[in-house]
Amino acid sequence: DAGVIQSPRHEVTEMGQEVTLRCKPISGHDYLFWYRQTMMRGLELLIYFNNNVPIDDSGMPEDRFSAKMPNASFSTLKIQPSEPRDSAVYFCASSPRQAAKQYFGPGTRLTVT
Amino acid sequence: AQTVTQSQPEMSVQEAETVTLSCTYDTSESNYYLFWYKQPPSRQMILVIRQEAYKQQNATENRFSVNFQKAAKSFSLKISDSQLGDTAMYFCAFMPNFGNEKLTFGTGTRLTIIP
Numbered sequence: 629d630a631g632v633i634q635s636p637r638h639e640v641t642e643m644g645q646e647v648t649l650r651c652k653p654i655s656g657h658d659y660l661f662w663y664r665q666t667m668m669r670g671l672e673l674l675i676y677f678n679n680n681v682p683i684d685d686s687g688m689p690e691d692r693f694s695a696k697m698p699n700a701s702f703s704t705l706k707i708q709p710s711e712p713r714d715s716a717v718y719f720c721a722s723s724p725r726q727a728a729k730q731y732f733g734p735g736t737r738l739t740v741t
Numbered sequence: 742a743q744t745v746t747q748s749q750p751e752m753s754v755q756e757a758e759t760v761t762l763s764c765t766y767d768t769s770e771s772n773y774y775l776f777w778y779k780q781p782p783s784r785q786m787i788l789v790i791r792q793e794a795y796k797q798q799n800a801t802e803n804r805f806s807v808n809f810q811k812a813a814k815s816f817s818l819k820i821s822d823s824q825l826g827d828t829a830m831y832f833c834a835f836m837p838n839f840g841n842e843k844l845t846f847g848t849g850t851r852l853t854i855i856p
Contacts, residue, residue: 659842671832671846684843719786727774727793727836730844732786 630654632733634720640739646708649736651720652701661730662695662705663719671719677703710740743768745835747847754823755855761808762818762850764833770794772838775809775816780849781829789831792816820852828854 633652641647653660662674675685680697688695692711697703707714717737721730744767754760766775777789792800792809799807804824808817820827833847 661842661844670848673843673845676842678842684841717784721786723842726840726842729788729791735784 632720632722632731634718634733634736636736637734638737638739640741641710642741643711644709645740646706647710647714647738647740649705649718649720649738651703651705651733653703653720653722654724654731655701657722657724657731659723659725659728659730660697660703661719661721661723662703663721663732664716665719665735666716674705707738710738712740714738715740743770743835743837743845745833745845745847747831747833747850749850750848751851751853753853753855756823756825758823759819759821760823760852762820762831762833762852764816764818764847766814766816766833766835768814768835768837770837774836774838775807776834776836776844777805777807777816777818778832778834778846779827779829780832781826786832790818823854825854825856828852 635650661676665671674687675695677697695705717735719732719735721732723730746765773794775792779787779789790800790802790805804821806819830849832849835845
C-alpha cells in the first residue's frame with residue numbers, strides 16, 4: 629500500500645491567491661482528516677469525513693477554507709483567498725474504522741507571501 | 742472541551758537509557774482513547790501506541806509502554822533502551838468516546854537521544 633498521498637509537498641503562493649491541497653487516502657479507509665500544524669497553535673483538526681460526508685468542520689478557521697470529498701479516493705482542501713497567516717504544514721490522514729489508528733500523509737508545507 | 746497538556750517541551754537522554762514523557766488531560770468523559778504519536782525530522786506522523794480508557798491494563802508496543810492513571814488523568818510514555826532513531830517530537834493525543842473521531846493533541850515534547 630502506498631499510504632496516504634498528498635500533493636503538492638510544497639506550495640509557495642502570494643497573498644490573495646487560491647490554494648488547493650489534495651489528498652488520496654488509503655484504499656478502504658472510511659475516515660479522512662485534515663490537520664494543520666503551526667508553531668503557534670500546534671496540531672489542529674480542521675475537518676473530518678466519514679464515508680465522504682463531512683462530520684465535524686468546527687476546526688475550519690473561517691469561510692476562506694473549504695474541504696470536499698467527492699469520492700472515497702480523493703479530497704481537497706481549498707483556501708481562497710490565501711493570507712500569510714495560513715502558512716503551515718497541512719496533513720491529511722485516514723483511518724479504517726472508528727477510534728482506530730490514523731495514518732498520516734507526508735504533509736504539504738504551504739507558504740503564503 | 743478536552744485539553745491535553747505536555748509539560749516537558751524538551752528532553753534528552755543517552756542512548757540505551759530509559760526515558761519517560763508525561764502527559765495529562767482533562768475530560769468529563771468516562772470512556773475515551775489516548776494515543777502517542779511520533780514526528781521525526783522527516784515530518785511524518787507515526788502512531789507509537791494506543792490506549793483504551795476502559796482497559797485497565799497498560800498498553801505496550803515493544804520498547805514503548807504507557808503508564809495510564811485514569812483517576813489522575815495521566816498518560817505517560819516510557820521508552821526503554823532508547824535508540825538514536827527515537828529522536829523526534831512526541832505528541833500525546835485524546836479522542837472522545839465511540840462516535841467522535843476528533844483527536845486533540847498536546848503541544849509536544851522534543852526528545853533527543855544522545856549517542
